[in-house]
Amino acid sequence: MAPRRIPSLSTSAVPASRPTPAGLSPPAGVGLRPPHFRAALAEPGAVDFLEVHPENYLCDGGPQHHFLTALRQDLPLSFHGVGLSLGGADRPDRRHLARLRQLVDRYQPFHFSEHLAWSSHGGTYFNDLLPLPYTQANLARMSAHVAETQDCLGRQILIENPSLYLTFAESEMSEAEFLAELSRRSGCRLLLDINNLYVSAINAGWDSWAMLAEFPQDAVAQIHLAGHDHCRDADGGSLLIDTHGMPVADPVWDLFAAIAPRLAGVPVLIEWDQDLPDWPRLVSEASLARQLAGNALAEARHVAIA
Amino acid sequence: MSPSPEQAAFPEAFAAALREPRSAIPARLAARPGVDPAVRFAIYRNNMAAGLGRVLADRFPVLRRLLGADFFAALTDAFIRQHPPAGPVLLEYGALFPNFVERFPPSQHLAYLADVARLEWLRHCALLAADAAPIDRAALAAQPPDVMARLRFTLHPSLAILRSPFPIVSIWRANIDPANPAVVPAGLPGENALLVRPGLVAEIHAVPASRADFVERLQAGVALGDATNLVGADLTAALAFLLSAGILTGFFPVSDDAARRSDPA
Ligand SMILES: [Fe+2]
Numbered sequence: 001m002a003p004r005r006i007p008s009l010s011t012s013a014v015p016a017s018r019p020t021p022a023g024l025s026p027p028a029g030v031g032l033r034p035p036h037f038r039a040a041l042a043e044p045g046a047v048d049f050l051e052v053h054p055e056n057y058l059c060d061g062g063p064q065h066h067f068l069t070a071l072r073q074d075l076p077l078s079f080h081g082v083g084l085s086l087g088g089a090d091r092p093d094r095r096h097l098a099r100l101r102q103l104v105d106r107y108q109p110f111h112f113s114e115h116l117a118w119s120s121h122g123g124t125y126f127n128d129l130l131p132l133p134y135t136q137a138n139l140a141r142m143s144a145h146v147a148e149t150q151d152c153l154g155r156q157i158l159i160e161n162p163s164l165y166l167t168f169a170e171s172e173m174s175e176a177e178f179l180a181e182l183s184r185r186s187g188c189r190l191l192l193d194i195n196n197l198y199v200s201a202i203n204a205g206w207d208s209w210a211m212l213a214e215f216p217q218d219a220v221a222q223i224h225l226a227g228h229d230h231c232r233d234a235d236g237g238s239l240l241i242d243t244h245g246m247p248v249a250d251p252v253w254d255l256f257a258a259i260a261p262r263l264a265g266v267p268v269l270i271e272w273d274q275d276l277p278d279w280p281r282l283v284s285e286a287s288l289a290r291q292l293a294g295n296a297l298a299e300a301r302h303v304a305i306a
Numbered sequence: 307m308s309p310s311p312e313q314a315a316f317p318e319a320f321a322a323a324l325r326e327p328r329s330a331i332p333a334r335l336a337a338r339p340g341v342d343p344a345v346r347f348a349i350y351r352n353n354m355a356a357g358l359g360r361v362l363a364d365r366f367p368v369l370r371r372l373l374g375a376d377f378f379a380a381l382t383d384a385f386i387r388q389h390p391p392a393g394p395v396l397l398e399y400g401a402l403f404p405n406f407v408e409r410f411p412p413s414q415h416l417a418y419l420a421d422v423a424r425l426e427w428l429r430h431c432a433l434l435a436a437d438a439a440p441i442d443r444a445a446l447a448a449q450p451p452d453v454m455a456r457l458r459f460t461l462h463p464s465l466a467i468l469r470s471p472f473p474i475v476s477i478w479r480a481n482i483d484p485a486n487p488a489v490v491p492a493g494l495p496g497e498n499a500l501l502v503r504p505g506l507v508a509e510i511h512a513v514p515a516s517r518a519d520f521v522e523r524l525q526a527g528v529a530l531g532d533a534t535n536l537v538g539a540d541l542t543a544a545l546a547f548l549l550s551a552g553i554l555t556g557f558f559p560v561s562d563d564a565a566r567r568s569d570p571a
Contacts, residue, residue, distance in 0.1 A: 058395045059434035060463070063506045066437075083394020089317055096393065121321040125391040127361075128353040130324075133316060165346040168316075169334035203346070205338035235340045241349065 014110050014221075014267055015049040015076035024301075025294035026223075026260075027267045028286040029078065031244075037067040039279035044074035046283040048290075049110070051078040051269050054103050072107055078222065078269070079109040083125065086145040086159070087132040088118030097152040104153055111222055111267075113158035113191045114149070116142075116179060133168035134178040139185075146186035158221050159183070160191035163228075163242035164200040175200070180216035190216060193224035194259070195252050195271075199240040212255055217262055225256060225289055226271040245274035247285060253292065260293035261300035268293060325390070327351055358386045358399070365400050366426045368481045369407070369419060371488045381410055397434055400427060418472035418490075425474050425499050425510070428466045432501045432508040435464035440504060441554040453559055455531030459524050459548075460556040464503035467518050471496040475512035504552025511551060520544055521553065529560050 015027040027048035032040060040050070050071060057064050068077075081100065084092050104112060117129035132138050150157055159182060161175060173181075179190055192215060201208035227246035231239040248256075248270070256268075270285045277285075319332040335343040362382045363370050370378040385406045391399045404427055407413060408420035441459075449457065468474065473494035480489050498518045500511045513521075516537045523533035534541045548554050 055395050056397065059397050061435060061437035062433045062464075062503065064434070066506055085394070093393065096395070099395075118317055119394065121317050123392055124321065124325065125394050126321070126324055126354050127357045127391065127394075127396065128350060130317070130320065130350060138316070165337065165349045166343055167336045169336055203338060204336075233338070233341050234345065237338060237340065239341075239346075 024264065024297040025290045026263075026265055027076075028290035028293075029076075029267060029269045030282050030286050031080075031269065031271045031273065032068075032071070033273065033276055034064070034067075035276055036279050036282065037063070037071075041067065041070055041074075043279070043283075044071065046279075047075070047286050049076040049078060049267060049269075051080050051271075053082050054079045054100055054112075055081065055083050057103055057107075058099050068107065077107055077109045078111040078113065078267070079104065079107070081112065081114045082129070083119060084114050084145075084149060085118045085120040085125075086114055086149065087116055087130075087138065087142050088121055088145075089141070090120060090122070092145050092149050092152075093120075094152070097149060101153055104155070111158055111191075112153060112155060113160055113222065114146075115160050115162055116175070116182070117162045129162050131162060131164050131166055131168070134171040134173050134175060136172060139173075139178055139181055143182055143185040146182065146188050150186065150188065156187060156189060158189045158191040160193050160224065161196050161215075162200070163193070163196040163203075163240075165203050165239075167204050174214060176211065176214040176216060180219070183216060183219040189221040190219040191222045191224060192217075192220045192259075192263075193226070193271075194255050195224065195226040195228055195248065196242060198249070198252050198255060199228050199242045202238050202240045208251070208255060209258075212259055217259070220263055220266055223256070223259075223263065223266055223268040224271055225252060225268060225285075243274055244271045248289075256289070257292050257296045260296040264293075264297050323347065324351055324354060325387070327387075354390075355383055355386055358391070358396075359383065361396050362386075362400055362403065365430050366403065366423055367484075368426055368478050369423050371481045371484070372416075372419065372422065372477075372490065373413070374488075377412070381407065381413065384410065400430070403427065418470075418474065418477065421468070421470040421472050421474045422477055425468055425470075425478055425501075428468055428499075428501050429508045429510065432464040432466060432503040435462075435503060438462050438555040440552055441549070441556055443549065446554075446557060449557075449559075455529065455534075456560045457530045457557045458527055458560055459530070459554050460558075461521070461525050461553055462502050462504060462555050464501070464508070465521070465525065465553055466501045467513075467522060468499040468501070469496075469515070469518060470499070473497045475499050475510055478510060500551070500553075502551055502553050509551065513547075517544060517547065521548070524548075 029047050029049035029051055032050040032052050115129050119126050183190055197211055198208045201211055225248045226244045227248055229241040229243045231241055233239045268289045272282055323329050323331050331344050331347040337343050337346045359382045385403055389402050404420050404423035407423045413419050473491055475497045476491045476494055480491055497512045498515055500513045502509055519537040520533055523536055
């Protein structure tokens with residue numbers, strides 16, 4: 001059976017923000033996981049867009065494509081790649097890129113995002129988003145990898161800030177400087193994951209508010225929000241684990257509300273990958289993000305006018 | 307600008323330390339002041355094993371129930387260390403797992419486990435296989451009897467057959483529902499599993515050896531009449547099964563010339 005042709009949607013078109021009285025809310029989406037396929041299909045108007053990991057759809061047929069094809073007829077889609085290892089030493093795998101290109105052509109996602117991280121080395125895939133030193137050498141290499149990826153996919157991609165448990169003594173610049181320069185050199189845009197930013201700040205002993213202020217906001221094309229686990233280091237200090245397994249934490253909502261007026265209209269996504277809630281609970285988290293951003297923007301305009 | 311030794315070592319040293327749990331961690335890692343980087347490095351080591359362990363647990367649920375969660379985790383930990391994924395498409399991860407189960411010393415005395423794992427892997431593959439529309443039954447029924455015997459069929463891309471000396475289909479059925487206690491049916495003969503996914507669900511049938519032979523002959527392009535003769539199957543019953551299970555997706559008549567060439571007489 002030939003794949004059904006997806007209704008045309010410009011690859012660059014981001015989902016339209018849903019109309020609200022104030023008209024200020026950004027589009028809000030959720031990460032789509034198989035247990036939610038049927039619920040999402042039954043209620044496609046509940047969110048403004050969906051995000052999937054394209055690696056999970058690199059198969060010939062079956063339920064994955066059945067549901068994604070059906071959902072794609074109702075909703076814009078964002079691809080969130082986890083396997084290109086763009087921050088690593090090895091060039092991105094051409095065969096993998098070719099498979100991703102086919103999937104992109106089939107589903108026409110409005111964004112394709114990847115990570116400031118590496119996940120493969122020397123023929124082993126580590127199934128994790130691993131950290132790299134923020135050096136000039138790594139910046140040059142990753143810029144080349146991003147450019148190569150954009151060439152192969154025939155489109156601009158987004159790069160997301162990672163959640164860190166470790167940093168490197170040899171880093172020569174801040175994460176924000178690295179991302180800004182990466183965007184400038186490769187032409188990519190950025191995905192600001194506010195949960196990752198907060199997790200990294202706590203784990204590395206950085207100031208999350210300063211990090212947010214330093215983040216190259218002009219390049220941000222999408223926002224991620226997610227939940228983390230709160231653990232303790234041996235010295236009693238906080239250690240945050242980026243589990244995507246619970247509601248968005250209050251400090252992350254605070255950072256989001258603060259930046260939302262500056263990023264009006266930028267799509268915001270709730271990531272929830274472990275201990276999945278039921279569909280309505282997930283939808284309510286996205287609605288909260290939409291509402292919070294709308295309120296923050298309305299308030300900012302009000303303050304500006306007054 | 308030539309890279310410093312630290313840069314040249316990245317990510318080689320990090321990757322090597324991830325793969326060897328007892329090795330020293332790479333030099334010059336940092337975290338929040340007062341925190342031992344080794345503790346933080348352990349999070350990355352754990353992420354890899356835990357994430358891939360979840361993938362395998364989802365993919366081999368019956369094996370996991372038969373072994374218990376702890377034993378299964380020990381098995382997957384060992385497998386992940388020896389056979390980490392070669393690429394990022396985890397849909398393809400686990401093909402080597404059944405053979406690993408077969409050779410894993412603590413489970414070797416339970417010989418049926420590897421075949422259960424093989425069945426679960428084939429079921430996973432069936433869920434990812436290409437789609438195909440079912441055969442046009444009316445057009446098939448309209449074929450005259452003499453043409454019928456000379457038909458070749460296309461079979462569903464998800465079709466797979468697994469022959470086992472153990473009652474793998476009965477074991478699978480008895481353990482797939484987590485609401486029931488894990489059980490290994492005793493005193494049953496070996497079973498041949500036929501897997502096919504005509505719609506969204508991968509179906510597992512236990513079939514007699516002759517019917518497995520019959521399906522494999524058709525899959526190899528043998529004409530219906532010849533396949534029936536070879537396995538001695540009852541044509542009507544066999545066809546009814548193929549149709550109801552959604553195994554057939556198309557047919558084309560063999561030309562007289564081709565039929566004569568392939569005629570064993
Ligand atoms: Fe994210």
